[in-house]
Amino acid sequence: MKTIKFLTYTVFVLFLSFAIYSCDGDDGAMGPAGVDGVDGVDGTNGNANVIYSDWLNAPWSAPATSGSFIHASTDFTQDVLDKAVIMAYMGHVSTTLIYPLPFTITGTNTITFMFLPDVGVINFMYMASNLFDGSGFKFRYVIIPPADLSKSSTDSKQSIYNELEAANVDINDYYDVCAYYDINPE
Numbered sequence: 001m002k003t004i005k006f007l008t009y010t011v012f013v014l015f016l017s018f019a020i021y022s023c024d025g026d027d028g029a030m031g032p033a034g035v036d037g038v039d040g041v042d043g044t045n046g047n048a049n050v051i052y053s054d055w056l057n058a059p060w061s062a063p064a065t066s067g068s069f070i071h072a073s074t075d076f077t078q079d080v081l082d083k084a085v086i087m088a089y090m091g092h093v094s095t096t097l098i099y100p101l102p103f104t105i106t107g108t109n110t111i112t113f114m115f116l117p118d119v120g121v122i123n124f125m126y127m128a129s130n131l132f133d134g135s136g137f138k139f140r141y142v143i144i145p146p147a148d149l150s151k152s153s154t155d156s157k158q159s160i161y162n163e164l165e166a167a168n169v170d171i172n173d174y175y176d177v178c179a180y181y182d183i184n185p186e
Contacts, residue, residue, distance in 0.1 A: 049145045050181045051080075051142070052140065052141065052143065052183055053140050055140050056069075056139045057093075058137040060126075060137065064134070065128045067126050067134045068124070068126075070122070071121065071123075071124070073122060074120065075141075076119055076121060079145075081117060081118070083156040084143050084145040085144045085160045085171075086144075087100065087141065087142045087143075087171055088122070089101065089141075090103060090124075090139050093138060098175070099174075101113055102115070109128055110128065110129040111127070111132055113125070142183070146159060147159075164180070
């Protein structure tokens, strides 16, 4: 019984001691700042935000002096139009050569291929000086949004161009762009 009384008394004294000594008081002075950690190594550029289409086959089949086809896509928002770099490329099913748009072929027939993005769509078109058979042509777009959407449209687009230039990426070289952003060129 004495042991229980002693234990109860000891627990009560410990509790009372903690209650008294843990009262709020003035905080002491702030200690010195710790040493900054070592900066990490920047990661490699990725393509997490890069958007690109599959190859789109032009529906042109009859000779004409102009042709146009519109591809509907939710990729083209007002923010994308205002702040992203939009590139389009053209090829033909008979070759692996890919050309940036706009692109002009000259010879006995001058043919200019171009693209025009708008909210919700992209329009691929051509104009020719003589009748032209536009069958077999294919098109693809690549959208590179800015890392920081809060920048103005001019700053956003220029920062993308600056990044590509610093990385020695020729945006007119489709295969160079694909390699940089890890896009399957097929």
